Amino acid sequence: MLPIRTPLAAVALALMAGPLAAQGRAGNTTGYHTAARLAASIDSVARANRGFITVSTLATSPGGRPVQLIRIGAAEGADRKPALLVIAGAYGPQLASSEVALRVVRELATRRSSSASLYETHTIYVIPRLNPDASEAFFATPRAERLGNDQATDADRDHVTDEDAPDDLNGDGLITMMRVRVAGGGEYVADSIDPALLRRADAAKGDRGTYMLYVEGRDDDGDGEYNEDGPGGTDLSRNFAHNYEFFTAGSPLHPFSAEETRAVAHFVATQDNIAAIYVLGMQDNLVKPWVGRRVPGIGGSSQGTSQGGPLTAIMPAENPWFAALSERFDATPKTGLPESPEAAGDPLSWAYYHMARFAVGSRVWWPGKAPADTAAGRKAPSSDPLADDRNAYRWFKANDPSGFVEWTPVAGYTIDGNPVEVGGFAPGARLNPSAAVLDSLGTKQADWVEELVGMLPTVSLQPVSVTAVGPRVWRLKATIANNGFLPTNTALALRSRLPMRVKVELKLAEGQSLGSGEVLQFVNALEGSGSTQEFEWLVVGDAGSTVTLNVGAPNSGFASQTITLRAR
């Protein structure tokens, strides 16, 4: 309903996203996991899969909840194998992302034997719920959409913290919206086709605003704003450093001010075997790939230089790879995806633009296409500012009426003498499906995760050829191949110098020397699907003595050969 951001960011967010799913809105959270149950479930999967799944605590939230890190892979050397990192649950109300992550882990555990070869060469890390504090609001009474962790903050920058939380005025156990009918000067009007939806009054179109719109609740601190500073916190889906926005609700200090997000940054920075990052979150680039898409932010440079500032689009050399990843993706429908929120401090953009990894993101679930309504006067306009809201509203009406709370008057409560109605999308409804479909979403996403891991770069070394050039003089030729699908590094990684490039290192023994070639060289992004690069050395050394060739990088895999200097 609110295509434009209102002065109260929280209003827009709460209205655009609603809660959970299917059965009986109020209080029914069947199939969804509280932080404690999620942690216990993950510990239980790990216990049942010793030597394959290990769990550690990456950080502890301000609310004292663990942010878990799951490692799936070989018992030995997993941290040196090319890896995929899956991050879920950064946006508090989007519990489905965590639920899917949990189910992916469970599914991968059941496929442990059938997919064993995958883990000989690769590793998967999963952070199932980055913001457990915020997600916990889903299980509270009343249920609310909460973005921040439990770090008390001053969301409205009035220098008082957490002084005006929402209130459940109609006692339905949900924090939705409230609209106030005013005689004049309202900011919203009811939509003419679906009057339950509100849109911003546009004076230029002759709209006479009849409603004010707020999050459900009282003005607890009497400042004229409603529910502008509830409990918490730092919004972890906006706390990453790429295009971070200062001084906004949910972003009280600076990027990585939250221990949860800083722990992720530190993990990715130090775990240089992570070749790709998959974010189950609000940002998508698998249905709509980043190719040709610009990101906002300071800089405005397409060069990425000190003078011009950071890149504002992916480097052109990445385009085919991001396009191919999108083409191969089939874990969600490819249509009807709601607009992603602006990329500001989100983990997905950070994973590419700052950490220079292949980075993909999926919304996991959204209401499908509503049945067409052909009745007279019910046809949506072709250019519809309420398109996402209208579709969701109609979808809920047809599939799950509890997803939208019809506007009902609140008895005995007025604002400035005007009547108040409560209603709107139920908290989390637009992000979280019926629990009944979570398992099948998890299975599809597990398929995709395995497919993605199979695409990671995998370096191998073909047999090194040795030719005698003269007495004690040998020519060595080595061919290095990438048998994965993705290149060994993004184009951006070559400029960022992280993670490291594939290293080609020839180790000479005592008494040997090099006529030509170098003992240490690096391979720039070597494309996949069996692409190769050749290296040559002239080695002086006794016949029968050996040299060793080591190639690889943590994010591309390692290979090694010991070569005997002898004619063959």
Add this chain to the structure above:
Amino acid sequence: MQNEHSTARRRAMQSAVAVFARTTIGAAAIAAITFGMAAPSTAAAQQQLPTPRATQVPVAGALAALGSPPDPKVVVAWNRFYDHAGIMEISRRLAAAHPNRVKMGSIGKSTEGRDMVLLTVTNFDTGDADEKPAMWIDGNIHSNEIQGAEFSLYTAWYLAEMADRVPAVDSLLDDYTLYIVPSINPDARDHYIHKPNTASSPRTGLAPRDNDGDGRIDEDNLDDLDGDGHITQMRRRNVNGRFKVSPEDPRLMIPVRPGERGEYDLLGREGFDNDGDGLVNEDADGGYDPNRNWPWRWAPQYVQGGSDWYPGSLVETRNIMDFVISHPNIAGAQSYHNSGGMLLRGPGVPQDEYRPADVRVFDELGRVGEEILPGYRYMVVWSDLYIVWGGELDWFYGARGILTFSNELWTPFLYFYKDTERGENRYQTTESRFNSLLLMGEAMVEWHEVDHPQYGRIEVGGTKKNFGRVEPGFLLQSDAHRNMMFTLFQTSQMPLVEVDSVTTRSLGGGLTEVTAVVANRRLAPTHTQQDVENKISRPDHITISGARVIAGFIVDDAEAGTATEQKRDPATIKIANIPGNSVVRVKWIVQGNGPFTVTADSPKGGSDTKRSGQ
């Protein structure tokens, strides 16, 4: 005559040094290399100071020299440099000798576990240090830029020793607090001092990093081939070389002209290929720039090298941010770097903007700074120097609204009190002359032969690490004092609220109008424009007590009689900002006859109270 005499003496000294190097130091270095170890830095004692030999009480002075304490309780020699242990010891002594002026603490541990020593300097008898308007001073963010620590220690020492002597010092310490962290990079400070280095190494801190992307960490440091504690240059005789000895100064190498035969190759900074990868000195300890790690306008490494993994990745950065965020009384800051004689303000990048009202304050402070510091210039980082993403001063200003300078200590102007030629010729025209005429040639390691494990018999020589970027001893205290005075000038111009008057007027029927005038007589506002626009620190509060408040107002125009009512909580009027050198008026309609007490309370401007009729 003078010159001939000097030259003769110099030659004699040269050959003495050369012999010494060949026979003693050179041999030690060669032995070390043979065993595959980095040369020990024992001979570095030549430059590093042993345990003080003098134990006598200083001879009593007879007449005070102005600007210096005549009989300080803590005697510190300001013509040398101190390591972390020295900073700790001086800090301890200051805190012990001046318990009501200096307290010693720590803002946290460095990467290697050293305390980031904090000196809080104020008059602790006149109020809570954390409630007074405060100035932040730090030094040494770049580990080779060491004199910031001595300068900031000098500031604490001067203030403590001059308190109760100089009224202006007492007034400053009554009103303000100084938070001084002499070294915010203590690990690499000790590296710079105790390990072989150039004047420019290390710049980083000591969190281990893989600089060259080969998967190995800090595996190819500089190597002190002659064990003298200084990393100088390497040269090798070569009839096809492209360099020759300067006819002006035999210690200098100059490139040959086209068509001219050379005598030497220059082989770079002292060191060898420690890890056998064919490269020399390519991955020294650390490997980032602590002044590119701050989360305001931070940019990743493809934009600008050295920013490290993510903003705030360094524990030293985070310790400072935590302290500053939890001390909203900090209104101004100076960060001591070297060198070049620059009083820098941001922004660091053209994509950023400093707010116009704040620029006016910076400009005035900078103008006075140039007057205090001959040879120093007030400049803007990106437009007058170079582009810096994620610099410390920009976080202080951008994220916290604090008026912040980076001071580039030491300027070549001080060699001969005149502007020097810039660029390649500077050394030859100025530094060489200064070395000869004022330092007896001590600034250079004379060229002498050593064995190099890869290059064979070569020579090393060149400028010492403590030349070129730091003051020589006889100028250290002088430059420390002038820089301190710029810092103290800024401190004295930080906001300070004062309840100027509280007047009453009867409105009849038991009602009284109470008007309070609150002044800020300093240059800086209680809130910078950056602060006001982003609501970084809370507003100033002007509170009346002793009355039943009916209504409260901000007086917009006293002459016109216009006022804006504050409907909520009228007893405490909230003022977004009191600009520098100005007053605000507030008034209340109250019941009661008084006396009424009015308190002004500003997060960055301190507090003051006055009663009506006073």
